[in-house]
Amino acid sequence: MSPSKADWQNLDEYLNVFAQITRNFMADLDERPVGQITPQLAKLPVSLQGEGFHQALAYLCDHIIPQLSASRGPRYWGFVTGGATPVATFADWLVSTFDQNLSFDGDSVACEVERHTIRWLCEMFDLPETFNGIITTGATASNFLGALCARQFAGEQQGIDVAKQGAYQLEVEIFATTPHASMIKSLGMAGLGQQSVTRVNAKPDSEAIDVQHLAELLEASQKPAKIIIASTATVTLTDFDDLQAISQLAQQHNAWLHVDAAFGLFARLLDDEKKRNLVDGIELADSITLDSHKWLNVPYESGVFLTRHLDKLFASCNVPAPYLASNHEAPSFLALGIENSRRFRALPVWFTLLAYGKQGIASWINQSVNLAQQLAQKIDASAEYELVHPCQLNVVLFRPACDNLQLDIANQKTAEYLKAINLDGRLFLSPGRWQGKNIIRMALSNWETDQLDIDIAIQCLQDIAKQLN
Template sequence: MCCPKLIRTPHRRSDRSLARWRVVERGWDARTTQDKWNMGEKPMSRMHADYEILPELLAEARRLAVDFHAGLKDRPVGARNPVMAPQVLPDEGGGALSALKQFEQTVAPQLSASAGPRYFGFVTGGATPASLAADWLVSSADQNSPDPGDSIGPALSHQTIAMMADLFDLPYSQGGGKDGFGGTFTTGAIGANYLGAACFREWAGRMNGLEVTRDGLGELLQPGAVEIFSASPHVTMVKALGVLGFGRKGYTDIGKQPGREAMDVAALDRALSNSKARAKVVIASAGIVSTGDFEDLTAIADLCDRHEAWLHVDGAFGLFARCSPRLAPLVTGVERADSITTDCHKWLNVPYDCGLFFTRHIDLLETAMLLTAPYLEMDGAVPSFINRTMESSQRLRSLPVWMSLHAYGREGVREIVERTCTLAGEMGKRIDALDGYELLAPVRLNIVIFRGVLGDDAESNAGQKALLDAINATGKVYVTPGLLHGKSGIRAAFSNWMTGPEDVEIFADALTEARAAVASEGEA
């Protein structure tokens, strides 16, 4: 079946010249439809009218997207916290082109440059060109992708998970088990950590003769049933423990190595040896949030083997160190984990939102996430994802990942990881040499944590917050708060595929400018 023939014809608009698309085959004529609308010969709905001018509508959306990216490096990196007043819902809308016009006037100017090279808040990647194009196609095709039988979505997701396992040098098995890891896409690391906690909760139940998902927590909450150990769990895992009934304080806090965020392995050994719990769980980290520190996963895995404990590794961004021969030793041992969390919208630089969960225990995952109903019973050539995550409705998150991997390959990902780590190291050196600043920790990966030397205010949250606000107020960069060993500071994470040496220079200029502004305010 042939596609509509697109003819580009000039069309004058009151505010600008816009290339208007006409579709002259199969009845897709935008001008005729608009004329009919104006004359009262309306199509079935305004939506049908918009669909008949879809080529023009998408061309206008494309123009807005291209304009955004053309000005990305000049846009203030952080939004200015705009407030939008409540608005009365119109009885009849003005159509999609009118809505796009409103977007251009009221929303677009306030968008941050979080997709750009100097957004150093959190660990935020951008969107590679291939993944951006793929994300448009995801919305265009609008596949609900968990169940096989009516879409290529599940097959594509399984293939993409296998490619990601290969990228991370992890053994892959669609069904998990001793042969390798299976997995599923999630909304992000919190979704993946939730699945990890659900899996080890189910496992802990079985170690106590319980079917937790079927019968409830019951005796699992009694002393001696299960004990969870961690040193620096990410807040998303703490949240998951709370949601799943263990409690946000439901883990034994293992000590850290002196001056580090990483777990004291000797302390873990003592804790596991002294524990009387029938089920033991260790939550370890690959890339800890404040400094990018790594725990000794090989030593921790050895202890888990000895004590028959479940090992969950949170590698939201740190797992990507496996992509670099230079950095991979930091993550040695992760392949021995029972479950692993990572994010694709961080260092892989695909659009939000996209997380990934790996586990060797797909059977436990599918038990914990079981969803059954007659209308969901679909046969297919590959396993369904409906029992592998919380959502029964699932966007085709695998396509931007698949497209980016095909476009740039293993070397493309390695280059992003190594370049951004190198730039983080260079930024650390610049901060070390700047008057009025000091590093709070060595740069171990892609995280730089530092603070202003502010005299009497050096130790105060207010002083560091004022400096952070001044840095962000330059519009040149965006950074977020940090805290290390009780000291307030400022944290910058390098993870965007666009970031280059020139951005380090701009960052250093912003720090100098902000320090002068804070000093000037103090003298006033």
């Protein structure tokens, strides 16, 4: 079949089916296995004539929807994954309805909405007005833009416009302690090299940068350009780098400071002043990565890249072309990001900030941290499990009790427990590794997670321990 304008006469039917599927999916969320561990999908040849709406719908309902995870639910604790709020979900539906292209200004208000969103985010996190940026597809895209800006900065120290001339003559040294995998990926894509990082020692029993060792490495570096990659809330321990001290070193050595704050920046919204102060100094960074589909709880794909040097971003991404010309004073978003064609992905973030406000968002951030602390205490008191590291924010690290077990046997036991937990269906957790040990990570960042979910989780862990013992 071929589409025609007459298909819009069936809009009411499409909307009714859409509403029913949405209602059913939400209603079944608590009963659905949190993770679908063994999905299967038959390989079909591409349809020549088209099956039509109703046949396609039947296949979707029979074969696809039953095998989807409950990743938007309150007990999907693998990785660091939020679940879209009702307001953000509504806004995301409208993104497809409106079908706007936010490449450049001139045909709608959509680009202004994104600029307002960036400004609101900076205000919410108490960042100075010197920061500006762009909504991205996620932390990986944001880290990539950070790598591009740092690369452009490094080139300027040597009289090279890297975006125009290439990086073949570029001399730069990159310093990091526990960069996220997406940052390493970004360095590779930016041509700086995945294996080019000079590793800075971590503080004892930590993933955070040893500032004294960083100072020594910077002093000894012979490279004309330097880049420092820091973190707020590292991937395993959720450690925070001392950004005030690191920023002073960056200024002293004229180094670019990029901070991966994918979810750690949200600590600025916590009631706990001590934890809130862990982010002090981030306002001194040259660039920052933020992930909205983590603790902001908007749908995938949504990240943010912020920088105090928009000119570096523009120099890295702008390619002049007559058909892309714009008379708007602010640079077009296609000249600030990866894509030339961009969805209206700012809308769910804008709608979330407007609807819930800073206090509403802070309420679920605080709830996540408090519930994670409670969960860690229960695990620590358990005879069947052991806490691997104190819970510092919203991530709980544990493994089954492994007293007197050799490391390889303990690691195997941990892997078996993780597999059993995820197959059970009440929880979905992800693996980790700390000091040579296989561990289990549970990251609480969903706005819906409450006391009932903690009780379910503890019961699940007890049941798995009884089953495997």
